[in-house]
Amino acid sequence: MHINISSRLQNLRTLQQFLSVIALLTVSVSATAKLNIGITLHPYHSYVTNIVSDRANVMPLIEAGFNPHAYKLSPADLNRLKNMDAIVVNGIGHDEFAMEAIRKLNLPNLTVIEANAAVPLISKQGGKVHNPHTFVAIDATIRQVYTIARELGKLDPNNAKFFLKNALSYAKKLRTIKNKALENISPLDIGLIRIASTHGAYGYLLQEFGMTVSAVVEPAHGVSPSASQLQDTINKIKSANVQVLFTELNMPNQYVDVIENETGTRIYHFSHMTYGEYRDALVLEDMTHNLKTLVEALTYASETLNNGL
Template sequence: MRRSFARWAVGVSALALCLILAGSAAAQDEEEAPKPRIGVTLHPYYSWVRNIVGDKMDVVPIIPANADPHSYQPRPVDLANLKGLSAIVVNNLGHDEFIKPMLKSAGQENLKQIEPNRGVPLIKIHIDVPEGEDASQVAYNSHSYLSITSGTQQIANIAQDLGSIDPDNADFYRANARSYSKRLRRLLGNALAEINKMDTSKASIASVHDGYSYILQELGLNVVAVIQPRHGIEPNPRQLQDTIKRIKTANANILFTELDYDKKYVDIITAETGCKLYSLSHVSGGEYTDDLFEAKMEKNLNTIVEAVRDTQ
């Protein structure tokens, strides 16, 4: 009796030991399995990817938090961010040109690139130049991320590509993308609930940044004049004079500016035209956080609502 009990006890102990060892080995494997690393070139992409992948992947911003992607110059120290990436999310429409030489320098030219703008309708830019200058230049607006509708399409594209990198979690990524898109659409719905009650024909909008066209279009608002058609180009006196003339002709009463835009040009225009000035975020700076895009877009939408309301 005693012997059989001892045998039984030894058997149970051995089994328990095996289970514990197997469990701890599995847990160790789980802990040690490196997560895929996904690089991002722009701030909105950081928020998007973080909201899609949760803790299943590491999201690596390539440029420092406060660097402006338009003026950013690659630094050797930032090349380290490209190490060990499984893929990188890129704009590829001219907004993150810095990434090409960086990938080349790091020998990562073959790194998988996720292009959120795949299949996303873009706004054509007719660069509005003063009379007598070459007006034939045409380009596509690269700020498609400054929009809830285009944003949700891009988020779906990213989720799909991440699912192909990590098929085991593809459903998880898709579900997260949908849930995140729902939250973003709620922001759009809140803004439209206000704007649709107003007479938007009273709002005649000028902007210092053509990137806001996407968000304004989805709110049913038109931009009558863009003061600075491209980043980093300060209007010369002739262009400024032309812009003032166009704003006066269009009778614009709202002027959307960038938060970090040099006010001297805006002030001149405001003084000359009487447009009321409102600042919108370009979502291209600040600490990388999961809710950066959501927070900044909500603020942008609220600012636009306020601007239209002021014209009623």
């Protein structure tokens, strides 16, 4: 009888030790397990990789090379979505392909991080429609980077400070690009410069330099204006005395040449940052390009106005 009880106690101790080892292993695995963070657009890949470095896995929801404006998710995309712990979204109109699926699928383990949650948005009255191109501007990008870092820190508290530190460092890099542009723009007389753009992607970027867009050419992104709309735009550009027209890199728009010829407005190309492969350096590189282009355009417009042309 005594042996039997002792044997049972021994078994219980062994079981207890076994469970403790399992519990320890689980804790250590969960402590080292990396978050799988999804992104919907190219700029968010840059933001998130710069925030998390090697302490999380960053996975694009859709493969490179697709136009996010009219994309439909494939079964492979949906599988990727189901394997994510979190997904960073634009959430205000540029990644509706993802938002639609997220709303319908009801994935309880997926945390949706709304990058634009704290951004002061360009909104239409009523508050239902917003300009979604916050990722083309410097300060709006910094705002999104901080929001993403904070939200990821909530999901991975062990790395929360690391994420925020990286966000601050990334913000400094972005601000350096802006300050360099400001140095070049500040001597210019830009008060009378008038700007047109092919679509509304550059509103956030231009407002950071105190500029507004006098005319937007395309009725919607990638949609060429009709002949009568084009004529109206040409008249509007002429009457507003627009000096520069911003359009998108790698977007062949024949009507832009017509506008240039008819109005004498000079064309400059900005990157929309939603093309090609997903790259960590995309945003810093393309922001540098965009602000260099902005400086060139404003210098040209300022000289044109000074020369009274």
